[in-house]
Amino acid sequence: MASVIPPRYNPGMTVGRTKATYADVLAAPEHKVAEVLDGELYLSPRPAPRHALAHTVLGSLLGPPFHMGRGGPGGWLILMEPELHLHDDIVVPDLAGWRIERMPRLPKEAFFSVAPDWVCEVLSPSTRRIDRVLKRPIYAKNGVGHMWLVDPLDRSLETHKLMREHWLWLGVGVDNERVRAEPFDAIELELGPLWETAPPAPADPAPPP
DSSP: OOOOBOOSSOTTOOTTOOOOOHHHHHTSOTTEEEEEETTEEEEEEOOOHHHHHHHHHHHHHHIIIIISOSSSOOOEEEEESOOEEETTEEEOOSEEEEETTTOSSOOSSSSBOSOOSEEEEEOOTTTHHIIIIIIHHHHHHTTOOEEEEEETTTTEEEEEEEETTEEEEEEEEETTOEEOOTTSTTSOEEOGGGSOOOOOOOOOOOOOO
16 A cells, blocks of 8 residues: 555553544545554555556456456455455455355455455555554464565565465565466466556667768
8 A cells, every 4th residue: 555644543552542443444534545453543545656556457467367267267256455354453455365165255244354365465665564564464363375465666576375374485576577476376477567667768869861
């Protein structure tokens, strides 16, 4: 996500501290993404252009083969920015996926209480710490099997797998590489379309006659 507004509560304050709740999320401005992480309310603006590009393109690459079974095995429900209620934490990953056997039907509520099998966070300079330090352990303790971290500035895709409640780093792909990344390693994923394309260099002026 893009830059965030600092938490409403002082992280060092313990005496008489009131944890943020779903009511705080519902009361947040409509143009903000609201999350409750370890009892703190975080409000984030909508994604910046590079973030939005990587987010949208990755969803369009994974959707046909895994969500719809076109050119791939299918068997997944893949959604953009679902609201996850994981015990006391309310988290909104950029992308999340559930294997169909674990999520055969959509919930009736406006949120998901079943932890996904895969999440992807698109990093930005101001939310890098939130995604890496705050969200990673939340996903781990709720049994999310795989986590991807996409960095549009570094033009990289970093992949992790949960092993005994700890994240195992699987590898990183960069620039225009083609990778096979768990849990979607049934297809080869081209990374180039996720990044902003550099404008073409101006042509050299024609030599004088």
